[in-house]
Every structure is written in structure tokens, then in C-alpha cells.
Amino acid sequence: MDRVLSNKKAILFFTLPALLWYAVIVLLPVFISFYYSLLDWDGVGKGVFVGLENYVTMFRDDDIFRLSLWNSIVLAILSVFVQLPISLVLALILAGYVKGNRFYRTVYFIPVVMSTVVIGQLWMKIYSPSFGLLNAFLGRLGLESWQSEWLGSEKTALLAAFIPIVWQYIGYHMLLLFASAKSIPEDLYEAARIDGATGMKSSLYITIPLIKPMLKLSTIFAVIGSLKTFDFIYVLTNGGPMHATEVPSTWMFSNIFKQYQYGYGSSLAIIIILECLLFTVMIQKLFKTD
Secondary structure, rough: HHHHOOOHHHHHHHHHHHHHHHHHHHHHHHHHHHHHEEEOOOOOOOOOOOHHHHHHHHHHHHOOOOOOOHHHHHHHHHHHHHHHHHHHHHHHHHHHHOHHHHHHHHHHHHHEEEOHHHHHHHHHHHOOOOOOOHHHHHHHHHHHHHHOOOOOOOOHHHHHHHHHHHHHOOOHHHHHHHHHHHOOOOOHHHHHHHOOOHHHHHHHHHHHHOOOOHHHHHHHHHHHHOOOOOOHHHHHHOOOOOOOOHHHHHHHHHHHHHOHHHHHHEEEHHHHHHHHHHHHHHHHOOOOOO
């Protein structure tokens, strides 16, 4: 095996099919989208080359794009500082040999495998201003003044749309962190118990430092997923009301398939890709250790 792994020709031979498939499925569409982003094109007629004009217009004149970019960053912040801490706490609790942890793992993971459309419809019913569970619950508590048209108000729509997104993937990150925590040798915990470190101290000084690579991976997944989110927003609000919940992917979709601005929409797609790459590099730097 060592001889094969040291043979660069063998490595190239075995990885070439996957690399070619990746290039056709991922890289080629990216380059095609970049070419389209340099055009003023409606998707039907002949495109007119405009260079970087679409990008200049995007950052200089498109207020909706700037709002959507900020909304995606807010979602990324919520994912990192709300979603991941909850996932980490659940993973640490279940990794501590909690009775029935298989049942809890399954329950927490169910939202991940459910269709986004189904979950979106469920939360739309919860947020319904007339018969929604949330308003009914507030009414029972005598908090009628807190009742709202959650997805129809510019003040509450953004947070109301982001809560289901954060909620759905808590179980996903929990399972990743749980698997990483369970891979830690039990000998380390036994040595810690001998030294008097139990419970919270074991988690702080043994578990969390040793699952740092998985924490980094979960952070990257959470941030990238937030920056390119589309389906939940499309189902819940379609970017409304008054673009209050717009994110770059929904604004891209609107430009390409509703306004037939394929060139401008493609430039939005390229910005989403660059944004994801930039944040990935930043996270790698933050987690970098000597």
C-alpha cells in the first residue's frame, strides 16, 4: 500500500475519473456562469459583452443585493453562534452514555431527512396569523400584544424565516460532533478521572479540544449552507415582504427566471461562490493551529 501511495502515476490513474467527473459537474458550470456574467443577455437572444459592468452595477446600484448579502451573513452568524452551540451541547450530553441515546439521536436527526418543503409548510402553519400555533400559544398566555403576522411583517419575517433553517440542521451537526466525540479513546477519560477531572472539566479539556477538526468542518458547513440557502426562503416568503427576507440565491433566481436577466443573475451566482470560498478560507485561518 505504501508503494502504491508513493506512486504519483498510480494516484493520478485512480483519481482521474473522479476529477474528470468533478470538472464536468462542478467546475465547467462555474466557468460557463462566469462567462454569462460578462454578458447583457436575456437567455434567448444574442448576448452583448459588457465585461464587469454587471458586477459594478451589483455593488453600486443594487440595494436589494446588498440587503440580501447582509441577510445571508446574519443567517451565517446565527448558525455559528446559535445552531452549533446547541448541537455541541447535545452531542456532549449524548456522548456521555446517556440512557436511550439512540432514540434521542434519531429524534434530533429526523428534521434533517425531512423534505424542506414539508418543514416549510409546517412552519407556515405555526406562523399563521389566524390559526397558527404560535399566536394561539401567545393568546393563551395573555400576550395578545405579542401576536403578529410573523411572515407577513417586515419587522419579524427575517427572524421567523431563519428559525426553521437553524432548527432543521441542529441534528446534523449534533451527529457529526457526537461521532467525533465517541472516537476519543476512553483511556483519556479514565486518566482524567484519576486526576479529578470529571463532567464539565472533561468536556472542556479533553472532548472539545480533540473534536476541534470536526468543529471546524461543522462551522464551514453551517456558514456555506447559510450563504447559499434558497429552498426555505423560497417556500416560506419567496424573499418578501418587500424583499425583507431576500438572500443572494433567491435574488439570483428572481433575476434569471422572473426578470430574464441571465447575465446579471449569473454574476450573482459567481458572487455567491466567491463569498463561500472567502468564508471557508477565513474559517480555515481561524482554526489553524501550529
